[in-house]
Amino acid sequence: MKGAYELTVQNKRIHYQFTIKRNITVIRGDSATGKTTLLEMIETYSQNGISSGIDLKCTVPCIVLHGGDWKQRLSYTHNSIVFIDECNDFIRREEFASEVKRSDNYFVIVTRDDLPNLSYSVEEIYGIRMSKQYAGLKKTYNEFYQIYG
């Protein structure tokens, strides 16, 4: 995959909007900013589609990768954005890094760990924050911000 991909994920209460620009994006930051909630919404949508009540807009498929079968799932995932939540220890393995290097997917990895086996831009390390533009509305609007920008 090449280029940037805009994603919008929302339900009745929460709205996320952000752009993924490179093959590896890292999300980190304080606890309780909505990182895991974002991934849970993406996974629920990928399993249930519009029946989930979640609205996900992106021009490529989005999936959430976790657990012991990560390598098998990755082997049949192409031209997609692959999200991985924190505390999945496989992301630190060389085996994972080599799979990423030869993959045609983009990866969005939630982690505070250093990932010495993966090369990614410091500009692609983001946190999640509530958008000031929509502050005060009943629905919570979230956006990415560059941590080292």
Place this chain on the structure above:
Amino acid sequence: MLKVYLGDMEGEVYNPPVYFDNQYEDEWITDEFAEKMISDIDKSTVVSPHIIESPFLGAITPKELSGGVKTLILMKYDDSGNIFNATACGDNCAKWILKIAESKDLTVTLHHGMRFGEGPYEIMIMNTGKIVHNRQEWLDVVFDYV
């Protein structure tokens, strides 16, 4: 005292939020100390052992608490002897880790350079046995290991 092992440790609970989902006890959630942590980190209010009111998510169960708060609750109440990965906690949890360690010997692992603030505090680096007391002493050692 807080004892920190920097890097991988054999037998550590690397994914505390999953451990929490399968091991938490109702009494932990309604304890005053846990209620304060949930209020501070998740901005949420404990209604009962099974219901927490979140301003963002509505009524949730303890399983929908943030990974950071789940890990803090384990550090405070779990008496299994397991060592939890504090990298599941954001920097906004650091002051609570120090508070928990005021009343018990707390051993955790860390895989990143958590910001504990300026200090003073006492953190034993288990890799070396050295005790650090402030931000500068912490920074002098932490990035040798993570």
